[in-house]
Amino acid sequence: MAEENPMTFEDLMSLQTLDFGEGERGKEQFMSVRPAFCAGGGAGASFGGHVYAQGVWAAAQTVGSGMVVHNVHGFFTLPGMPDRPYVYEVTHLSEGKSYCTRNVNVRQPTTPPESRSRFKEEDAGKELGKICFSCICSFKRDEKETFKGHQGVRVQERWKEVLGSRNGEAWEKAPGVDAPWYHRQASTSPPPLLPIFPGLDIRKVNMTHHNTSDPLAYRTLSLYRPFGHLPISLPNLHACAHLYASDKNSLFIISNALGFGDQVGKMGSLSHSVVFHVPASELMFQGHDEEGGKLNWWVQEAWTPRSGQGRGMHESWIWSPSGRHVATTWQEGLIRRAEREEGEKQRLMWEEGMRKNGRLGGRGKL
Template sequence: MAWNTPMTFIDLMSLEALNSEPGDEKFMSVKPSFCPDGGFGSAFGGHVYAQAVWAAAQTVGEGMVVHNVHGFFTLPGLTDRPYVYEVTHLSEGKSYCTRNVYVRQPVAPSPPARSSSSERRFEIEEGKKVLGKICFSCICSFKRDEKETFQGHQGVSAQERWKEILGKRDGGSWDIAPGVDAPWYTRQASNTPLSQLPVFPGLDIRKVDMTAHNTSDPLNYRTLSLYRPFGTLPVSQPNLHACAHLYASDKNSLFLVSNALGFGDHVGTMGSLSHSVVFHVRIEELLFQEERTKGGEKGEWCIQEASTSRSGQGRGMHESKIWNSRGVHVASTWQEGLVRKADRIENEKQRLLWEEGMRRGGILGGKGKL
């Protein structure tokens, strides 16, 4: 593994079936989702986003692979209890089928963990308890591969456009993507041993240094993230590969907006409102290739190239393109999120919540030194 011993993506996406009646399938997450402060704050939204699609994928026929997801976040996810996924069949066809997924969590937290978050497993009884309100919902469409009847098109690849910055460096040589992509977090994390920071599970995500490109112009601001799964993903499960891309697409997404606008140190409230992803390619082009790197590790590095096109009214847009290592434009993403600037230090909710979680975990003492 590249650092510490992170959970594999297969393990992270594990599901238990609660009800397998056709048209009324229910599944429960087995592993806790990531939280940058160690589990005391809100869960990483990419977990429920990707796993909702993985749950829906359990209900489709062979050869049906997700190509379109529209998700809405209505309540913060909690890391001390499982997600319960309720899948409804909206349409069935030879080439396309559609699913709706409602996600809830138990009203009461699960019993205290007896092990680390990487080893913890929710028991199936937890998913049968009284559930709260819907915290996430999505409509996802699946389709079969088809023979091209016209020549597809795409723009210049990220590898080509950013070749002067990317150079010939291996993906693993870039810094690990921060738990929170904000200046205050970077300063604090630099004073904290890596072994004490919560380990992001599932994917190895690296942040490319774009300092040479980024200026004070928000429309010109860019982030590049390189990522690949921890562990091997079976070629026979293309929907699992697609879910890895979905999971990566939400990592630190909205922090791009506050950083581009120049108030990364003064974020008040922030949270995803909606997130849409469209896959453009054949199955073989969204699969992670099992190529061995110079360091002896397997797996190609895919690239997420992100920007922000508009902000206002306490909201911001995060848009990105996902490219595989062969320069193929795999997917496009559009995310709208709540992004508010804090007018006073005591209103910097993102930072204060993280500090409180780290203090409760015994990692950060006192009020914290930023």
């Protein structure tokens, strides 16, 4: 069976502008058209990077020409449900010549719509639940440099022995869930049986020989690029693709670094912040490799500096194919270790969703 074509990032981020009367001045509403990715095939919480990136994309519809996102602080207050749309309410907080700021509050209908593959405008007219995500994002215009900036040694040099000259496609696709039990299941299941991650082609670099039992030295490298063409005229869409990538499997670095990847009881994002450091032109997915005219690969380098009290930190740097440090991310997540197998909620919810979708047989041992 051939693997189905993945959804392009532009299609995944599609928004419907909502118009339910005049509303309050300085506020606009939008609704997601495509459902968010769910590693459990439709059961369990949806991928948080979707609402994070699309919330900024919704805010970007309300800013003037030349304004490109440079700073996002988001808070996850409820799990997102993949069987219903996100409704984005964008509030104007400030307007300036160089900077402007938006607040985005996101809710979902309390009941799922009839169609779960492409949502319709009337779906947003249903009763909405409580806020499931909220963020403040700042946009700015490019400006002339008044001093020479600085950055560290580029990731391609520091990890030269690991990355070598291998093309991104030489690495395996990033797993739907970066946990040992998921890797075991994926190794015995044909690709079509596992949900395909939409929007971006993300590859996980094998860091086995580097990572030891020291959680502070634990590192992950992810290579990514979008599926489909992103218009050069939409720099904020390019930025949102980086935001989307920044959340992929992020918190699993904590459980894996601490050695309990198979015993996760509960995990979820609490807050996520990203700061872009470069002008809009350096956020764009441009350039081609020498082999097939394909877009070059961007790199996310991640680590975990601290954990405790049922929480953990994920930090990362995002690098361009040319070695520019493009963005810095900080994420705090709730993470708890299960004392018994029955408490491994992440795995059990995934199994339940896969069974409901006919993608997994008897229970078995993962």
